[in-house]
Amino acid sequence: MTHAPAGIDRRACAALDAADPLASFRSRFDLPEGVVYLDGNSLGALPRDTPAFVQHVMREEWGVGLIRSWNDAGWFAKPTDLGDRLAPIIGAAPGETVIAESTSTSLFQAAAAAARLRPKRRVIVAERGNFPTDLYMLESVQELMGGGTALERRLIADDGPTLADVLDEDVAVVVLTHVDYRTGRMHDMAEVTRQVHEAGAVVVWDLCHSVGAVPVDLNAAGADLAVGCTYKYLNGGPGSPSFIWVAERHQAAVRPPLTGWHGHAKPFDFTVDYAPAPGITRFRIGTPQLLSAAGLEASLRMWAEVDMARIRKKSLALTDLFIDLVDTRLADRFGAEVVTPREHHRRGSQVSLRVDGGYPIMQALIERGVIGDFRAPDLIRFGFTPLYTSFTDVWDAVVRLEDILTTGVWREAHFERRGEVT
Amino acid sequence: MTHAPAGIDRRACAALDAADPLASFRSRFDLPEGVVYLDGNSLGALPRDTPAFVQHVMREEWGVGLIRSWNDAGWFAKPTDLGDRLAPIIGAAPGETVIAESTSTSLFQAAAAAARLRPKRRVIVAERGNFPTDLYMLESVQELMGGGTALERRLIADDGPTLADVLDEDVAVVVLTHVDYRTGRMHDMAEVTRQVHEAGAVVVWDLCHSVGAVPVDLNAAGADLAVGCTYKYLNGGPGSPSFIWVAERHQAAVRPPLTGWHGHAKPFDFTVDYAPAPGITRFRIGTPQLLSAAGLEASLRMWAEVDMARIRKKSLALTDLFIDLVDTRLADRFGAEVVTPREHHRRGSQVSLRVDGGYPIMQALIERGVIGDFRAPDLIRFGFTPLYTSFTDVWDAVVRLEDILTTGVWREAHFERRGEVT
Numbered sequence: 135m136t137h138a139p140a141g142i143d144r145r146a147c148a149a150l151d152a153a154d155p156l157a158s159f160r161s162r163f164d165l166p167e168g169v170v171y172l173d174g175n176s177l178g179a180l181p182r183d184t185p186a187f188v189q190h191v192m193r194e195e196w197g198v199g200l201i202r203s204w205n206d207a208g209w210f211a212k213p214t215d216l217g218d219r220l221a222p223i224i225g226a227a228p229g230e231t232v233i234a235e236s237t238s239t240s241l242f243q244a245a246a247a248a249a250r251l252r253p254k255r256r257v258i259v260a261e262r263g264n265f266p267t268d269l270y271m272l273e274s275v276q277e278l279m280g281g282g283t284a285l286e287r288r289l290i291a292d293d294g295p296t297l298a299d300v301l302d303e304d305v306a307v308v309v310l311t312h313v314d315y316r317t318g319r320m321h322d323m324a325e326v327t328r329q330v331h332e333a334g335a336v337v338v339w340d341l342c343h344s345v346g347a348v349p350v351d352l353n354a355a356g357a358d359l360a361v362g363c364t365y366k367y368l369n370g371g372p373g374s375p376s377f378i379w380v381a382e383r384h385q386a387a388v389r390p391p392l393t394g395w396h397g398h399a400k401p402f403d404f405t406v407d408y409a410p411a412p413g414i415t416r417f418r419i420g421t422p423q424l425l426s427a428a429g430l431e432a433s434l435r436m437w438a439e440v441d442m443a444r445i446r447k448k449s450l451a452l453t454d455l456f457i458d459l460v461d462t463r464l465a466d467r468f469g470a471e472v473v474t475p476r477e478h479h480r481r482g483s484q485v486s487l488r489v490d491g492g493y494p495i496m497q498a499l500i501e502r503g504v505i506g507d508f509r510a511p512d513l514i515r516f517g518f519t520p521l522y523t524s525f526t527d528v529w530d531a532v533v534r535l536e537d538i539l540t541t542g543v544w545r546e547a548h549f550e551r552r553g554e555v556t
Numbered sequence: 557m558t559h560a561p562a563g564i565d566r567r568a569c570a571a572l573d574a575a576d577p578l579a580s581f582r583s584r585f586d587l588p589e590g591v592v593y594l595d596g597n598s599l600g601a602l603p604r605d606t607p608a609f610v611q612h613v614m615r616e617e618w619g620v621g622l623i624r625s626w627n628d629a630g631w632f633a634k635p636t637d638l639g640d641r642l643a644p645i646i647g648a649a650p651g652e653t654v655i656a657e658s659t660s661t662s663l664f665q666a667a668a669a670a671a672r673l674r675p676k677r678r679v680i681v682a683e684r685g686n687f688p689t690d691l692y693m694l695e696s697v698q699e700l701m702g703g704g705t706a707l708e709r710r711l712i713a714d715d716g717p718t719l720a721d722v723l724d725e726d727v728a729v730v731v732l733t734h735v736d737y738r739t740g741r742m743h744d745m746a747e748v749t750r751q752v753h754e755a756g757a758v759v760v761w762d763l764c765h766s767v768g769a770v771p772v773d774l775n776a777a778g779a780d781l782a783v784g785c786t787y788k789y790l791n792g793g794p795g796s797p798s799f800i801w802v803a804e805r806h807q808a809a810v811r812p813p814l815t816g817w818h819g820h821a822k823p824f825d826f827t828v829d830y831a832p833a834p835g836i837t838r839f840r841i842g843t844p845q846l847l848s849a850a851g852l853e854a855s856l857r858m859w860a861e862v863d864m865a866r867i868r869k870k871s872l873a874l875t876d877l878f879i880d881l882v883d884t885r886l887a888d889r890f891g892a893e894v895v896t897p898r899e900h901h902r903r904g905s906q907v908s909l910r911v912d913g914g915y916p917i918m919q920a921l922i923e924r925g926v927i928g929d930f931r932a933p934d935l936i937r938f939g940f941t942p943l944y945t946s947f948t949d950v951w952d953a954v955v956r957l958e959d960i961l962t963t964g965v966w967r968e969a970h971f972e973r974r975g976e977v978t
Binding site for chain 2: 197198235265267278283372373375391401406408419420
């Protein structure tokens with residue numbers, strides 16, 4: 135127990151775990167033995183009840199109910215039903231959220247719809263630090279929504295230009311990620327939304343790294359549209375469906391850009407012309423992938439028991455502890471720099487470190503049972519998911535990282551780059 | 557056994573089953589006891605091996621492998637790997653097919669890409685009889701791909717106008733459904749493709765009701781692009797992912813309209829600008845829904861054992877038998893009219909009947925364990941899936957239908973319309 139920060143050792147961490155009001159949730163997940171999993175910000179862990187729930191959907195709803203389950207098992211309404219289950223986690227009213235296809239497709243659907251709310255304006259503002267697919271899908275929005283002339287893109291960044299630098303009367307839509315996927319930096323949603331509205335534009339929030347990680351209140355912030363994914367902190371399963379949120383006041387004003395039959399007013403009249411359904415339903419496109427939706431439903435049933443204020447309190451305690459331990463044990467000796475904001479109100483539920491040799495260091499760490507990830511060019515990333523991450527996990531992760539840096543084992547050739555994934 | 561057509565009774569059907577080289581596949585499905593399932597053209601039945609396969613993906617790949625499974629379990633390559641598994645069923649070469657999001661979204665991605673192959677032409681031709689979501693998504697293509705002025709739509713139909721009537725030098729794209737979802741009428745893919753090409757246009761084939769139902773050879777037909785769904789005759793599970801096929805000769809020429817990170821040349825470089833991946837991969841959009849993809853994978857593993865020539869032979873025998881029995885027992889007495897073409901080369905793997913009281917008749921039939929479906933305004937539809945439909949199923953379905961029509965039980969009030977799905 136060398137280099138322990140003042141007052142903290144593994145025993146103290148165990149005491150924090152013993153006093154944790156969320157501790158019982160850890161047993162609701164099937165985590166592999168001996169693994170410290172700090173990558174729930176990329177793919178959440180498997181909830182214990184999920185396999186049986188998905189089995190039920192397969193054997194009973196599909197196998198026995200067959201086509202009848204579209205009515206009898208509520209399949210057709212599943213995207214809006216699950217949207218309403220998700221609503222409390224993001225501060226949405228009932229009827230504002232719908233489970234959709236991939237986050238990328240939803241980003242297009244939402245941002246292109248937003249552009250239609252400001253048809254005379256020609257600029258889309260986004261962040262250089264948006265997850266790249268947001269920027270890529272915005273290229274589609276720029277090309278397809280400009281009426282023959284591509285919309286202009288203006289990129290902002292945490293080191294400038296700022297939002298204030300680029301906002302003017304030409305800006306139609308601002309697409310921002312609430313919590314930055316690399317640094318964990320969190321925007322002040324209410325303040326930024328106010329700023330965007332003041333310029334007459336609408337804001338689309340990407341909640342991928344905040345839903346289930348930090349309290350989100352879209353309606354309190356006066357937000358316009360939002361999208362997010364459910365396979366990170368919500369633990370919906372690999373590639374589980376994304377969601378689209380549209381403030382009730384905007385829903386009737388927008389014809390969605392992608393007009394599929396599940397968003398039709400009367401899908402079973404089989405008419406040849408599209409007519410949008412009332413409400414959030416119009417943002418649906420095609421048939422939902424129902425086994426993946428079942429994985430999400432199993433998890434959302436558990437989330438109904440979760441208090442987001444407790445999630446936030448524990449998240450900050452976990453990330454504070456991690457930052458303290460890195461500062462004390464790794465900063466001076468190994469040059470590990472915490473790039474995540476230290477101010478609570480600017481921090482999501484992850485901590486990222488800038489360190490030379492990030493990729494092989496993370497590979498060595500994974501081999502020793504601590505799973506985080508690497509984000510090019512030089513960040514190693516640790517996600518803290520209060521439902522199943524413990525304070526002793528934090529301790530063990532830092533101690534093992536310290537060991538790898540001390541021994542230099544990460545310099546061995548087999549930890550070199552081979553290709554990595556989200 | 558009144559009204560039996562010449563030489564056919566239930567015993568003769570049982571003899572046909574005993575001689576059926578595909579009979580053993582029926583035991584590879586978990587069909588509920590006492591049900592004659594003739595709606596596999598809407599939602600295929602549950603393959604016996606699927607639940608265990610999906611469990612494996614949940615417990616081992618997700619639960620234990622966690623984020624590592626993106627590499628170790630081949631998750632990232634899954635859409636193209638499954639596309640290549642599907643390829644032989646549609647006459648595709650390796651590297652031409654990718655598993656995607658909903659069929660609606662794929663129809664947009666394919667048809668909008670096709671429009672980019674003929675940027676100076678202003679017309680999209682479709683069929684009134686396309687499944688409606690195709691027409692709805694084509695409205696999005698018309699609006700978004702016309703460079704500020706909506707593309708013109710021309711609709712053809714089996715009762716005119718014909719394709720020849722509308723094809724001219726203004727036509728960019730023709731979107732046709734290979735097998736009509738209501739009538740089961742099949743196009744001559746090679747001949748129609750030739751006709752479209754002669755006019756200088758490109759064709760997008762919707763294979764939803766033909767993939768796994770009839771032999772399809774896209775490359776032999778010289779087709780351009782195609783989409784299809786996998787939850788009907790392929791038995792991938794409710795809402796299982798659609799596919800996109802793009803002839804190799806077109807792949808490099810098109811920037812996809814929806815530019816997501818899974819279609820990026822270097823997704824893990826996290827650059828701010830989109831650059832399309834080589835080959836079919838560029839048609840990917842976002843993160844695949846992997847539990848639903850697992851359902852499809854389980855089914856495609858079984859399909860590797862299937863001989864499409866046998867499927868076709870049995871499909872025609874089943875539909876011939878059904879048509880014969882309807883003609884003999886139901887046509888004169890009850891006015892039931894077979895609307896599906898009687899010529900083999902124009903018939904898919906379903907038979908539709910026009911009959912007064914279609915909706916309540918089908919509801920009464922479902923209550924008696926024969927599951928088909930109803931398509932507005934007046935068709936009852938029966939899908940024959942050679943992997944699990946038997947000749948005695950056909951016999952039993954017609955006999956029960958005859959009984960319902962004879963007794964008039966379908967006129968009871970509780971069989972009236974309540975809302976039906978897909």
